[in-house]
Amino acid sequence: MRILDGKINLSKKGFGFFIPDDENLEHIFISRLSLNRALDNDRVRIKVIKEAEGNNKAEGEVVEILERNRSVLVGEFQKIKKYGFVILDGNKSNHDIFIPTEHINGAKNHDKVVVEILFFDRKDKNPTGRVVEVLGNTNDTGIQILAIAKTYELPDEFSYDTLNYARSLPDVPDKKDFANREDFRDLFTVTIDGADAKDFDDAISIEKKDDKYILYVHIADVAHYVTENSAINDDAYERGNSVYLLDRVIPMLPEELSNSLCSLNPNVDRLTVTVKMVFDKKGNINDYYFYESIIRSNYRLVYENVSDLLEGKENIYKDDELIESLSNMNELHAILEEKRKIKGALDFDFKESKIILDKYGTPIDIKEDERRVANKLIESFMVVTNEVVGGHFANMDVPFIYRVHEAPSEDKVEEFRSVIAKFGLQIKGQQLYPKDFQKILEDVEGTTLSFLISNIMLRTMRKAEYKREPNIHFGLATENYSHFTAPIRRYSDLVVHRILKGSLHNNFKKEKRSYLKRLDKIAAHISETERNAEEAERDVESLKKAEYMQNKIGNIYDGIISSITNFGIFVELPNTVEGLVHFRSLNDDYYEFDKENYKIIGQHLGKVYELGQQVTIKVDNVNIDAREIDFKLMEVEEKEN
Numbered sequence: 001m002r003i004l005d006g007k008i009n010l011s012k013k014g015f016g017f018f019i020p021d022d023e024n025l026e027h028i029f030i031s032r033l034s035l036n037r038a039l040d041n042d043r044v045r046i047k048v049i050k051e052a053e054g055n056n057k058a059e060g061e062v063v064e065i066l067e068r069n070r071s072v073l074v075g076e077f078q079k080i081k082k083y084g085f086v087i088l089d090g091n092k093s094n095h096d097i098f099i100p101t102e103h104i105n106g107a108k109n110h111d112k113v114v115v116e117i118l119f120f121d122r123k124d125k126n127p128t129g130r131v132v133e134v135l136g137n138t139n140d141t142g143i144q145i146l147a148i149a150k151t152y153e154l155p156d157e158f159s160y161d162t163l164n165y166a167r168s169l170p171d172v173p174d175k176k177d178f179a180n181r182e183d184f185r186d187l188f189t190v191t192i193d194g195a196d197a198k199d200f201d202d203a204i205s206i207e208k209k210d211d212k213y214i215l216y217v218h219i220a221d222v223a224h225y226v227t228e229n230s231a232i233n234d235d236a237y238e239r240g241n242s243v244y245l246l247d248r249v250i251p252m253l254p255e256e257l258s259n260s261l262c263s264l265n266p267n268v269d270r271l272t273v274t275v276k277m278v279f280d281k282k283g284n285i286n287d288y289y290f291y292e293s294i295i296r297s298n299y300r301l302v303y304e305n306v307s308d309l310l311e312g313k314e315n316i317y318k319d320d321e322l323i324e325s326l327s328n329m330n331e332l333h334a335i336l337e338e339k340r341k342i343k344g345a346l347d348f349d350f351k352e353s354k355i356i357l358d359k360y361g362t363p364i365d366i367k368e369d370e371r372r373v374a375n376k377l378i379e380s381f382m383v384v385t386n387e388v389v390g391g392h393f394a395n396m397d398v399p400f401i402y403r404v405h406e407a408p409s410e411d412k413v414e415e416f417r418s419v420i421a422k423f424g425l426q427i428k429g430q431q432l433y434p435k436d437f438q439k440i441l442e443d444v445e446g447t448t449l450s451f452l453i454s455n456i457m458l459r460t461m462r463k464a465e466y467k468r469e470p471n472i473h474f475g476l477a478t479e480n481y482s483h484f485t486a487p488i489r490r491y492s493d494l495v496v497h498r499i500l501k502g503s504l505h506n507n508f509k510k511e512k513r514s515y516l517k518r519l520d521k522i523a524a525h526i527s528e529t530e531r532n533a534e535e536a537e538r539d540v541e542s543l544k545k546a547e548y549m550q551n552k553i554g555n556i557y558d559g560i561i562s563s564i565t566n567f568g569i570f571v572e573l574p575n576t577v578e579g580l581v582h583f584r585s586l587n588d589d590y591y592e593f594d595k596e597n598y599k600i601i602g603q604h605l606g607k608v609y610e611l612g613q614q615v616t617i618k619v620d621n622v623n624i625d626a627r628e629i630d631f632k633l634m635e636v637e638e639k640e641n
Helices: 143-151 160-168 231-239 255-261 303-310 320-343 373-394 410-421 434-444 449-460 491-504 509-550 634-640
Strands: 003-010 016-020 028-030 043-050 059-067 072-080 083-088 097-099 111-119 128-137 190-193 202-209 212-220 269-279 285-296 299-302 353-357 363-368 402-404 465-467 556-564 568-572 578-582 591-594 599-602 608-610 614-623 628-633
Touching (some): 128 143, 143 509, 160 231, 190 303, 190 320, 212 373, 231 491, 269 491, 285 373, 303 320, 320 434, 410 449, 449 556, 509 628, 578 614
Parallel strands (some): 097 128
Antiparallel strands (some): 003 043, 043 059, 190 202, 353 363, 556 568, 568 578
């Protein structure tokens, strides 16, 4: 028998999947009876009791719990006589937590609470725990998002020393800090962000001289205020990044910095780190320069208005210099976009959700969040800046942190090859390049296969992470990529700023050895905090989508089949909400799941449902706690009636 270590991921149905530490190994199915008291995301040791065969996954059994995922968990308290139980959020546990009388700690019926497991022995039917914090009644405004923040252990308070330091900072930079900085205050400079943005990391200036473009990307000099070996640095490191939970932000830095002193607001002096890049008409970089600098932004612009101008829809701007600057930016963006396309950079262009809440946190509308030309323009300039910074340090003997997106594993690529071959597609040659994936996406663009191939390709790829050693960024088809452009909200960028500023002052030789020791630890930590933040953000999004659809039960919508599993069909609506059509509701025939071809087939009538197919559904049921939305297919519903 194989013995493996890894994590357990429980489904809402009670069974689990074991995720090995070795990412090249397949996930292993763990039945409900084989979990042996493992809770969601526990580190466990399993034995493989049945190897994979055909379309069936390998099966395993938990033999040891190596480490509980979280010492604290979140759920709803239910009082029964003198004791109580906590039903954990997310329906991803087979066990409620038993709370003895002496550990209720003031919790009332239907309170949302944080609970700590005290013990869970083999003889116990349920873990025994104690309430460590009462968040409030389940129905209180904002309590569900607060509960998610607690579930993912997102820090919600800064240390006393950090708050004192932040409050002691001035509203504007001290003029003594202007010394030895490049003064770019006379450059025409703008920020372009979302309408709701409050922290502005980056500002842009551009000049066009003959057939050359000179682009200035100014990034807030957060490292000037957040120094190593300080309380505020310790808090920023612990958080790793800001987390955006719809109606609230858990910031990496206190608002005195993120929304004020470090935010590149218009018409005020700000300390920045500037990357000046000179491009020829083909988008090649002829030269680049780094500066510690001062800027004074002329305008705070919004994506929607800039896009309207550049797309020829509407112009609200009267300043000729602004209009000319935006036009030059758009020209350079188009050149850089074409250059990235030639390299093979991937753009899946999947839909993103925009969830609109009222003042009580109730979702009142959900729609697709458009990526228009202004969004892509800023993204384009940030990508090229990150490439320049990363490439610069890859050629130097200086410790650094890179953003690495490794190529898919050989096993995943072979699996992808076999899938696309069924549709007449192929990857030429043995070596895989980003351009191979890009070519396939272009071949299926506009066809019914586009949705299917994009989803399978995305599942084939690895997840990006931070590393000390340079490597490829497969998705962007580039090497030596860094994260430099968002130090207000990403600790990785703050570290890169320190390294860049240190190199400008030639003071890295004496620190090189100690930095090398620390960077591996920093890279692993911020990769983990990023994953945790993404999971929390997805959980909040799923919660609000379920809340929104709860009063839409009975409504009929057109949608597209987005995924097919062995238990049902997922359908995505135009507003990005996704729901499940259970096989049990398809009672007009007996359907079999054709895993290899991503479709289900009716055995008697021959009806086929496949990825990308348009269908009409009725909203059948919503379970907010489980974040589940159930649909029924209208053609089956009509046959019933």
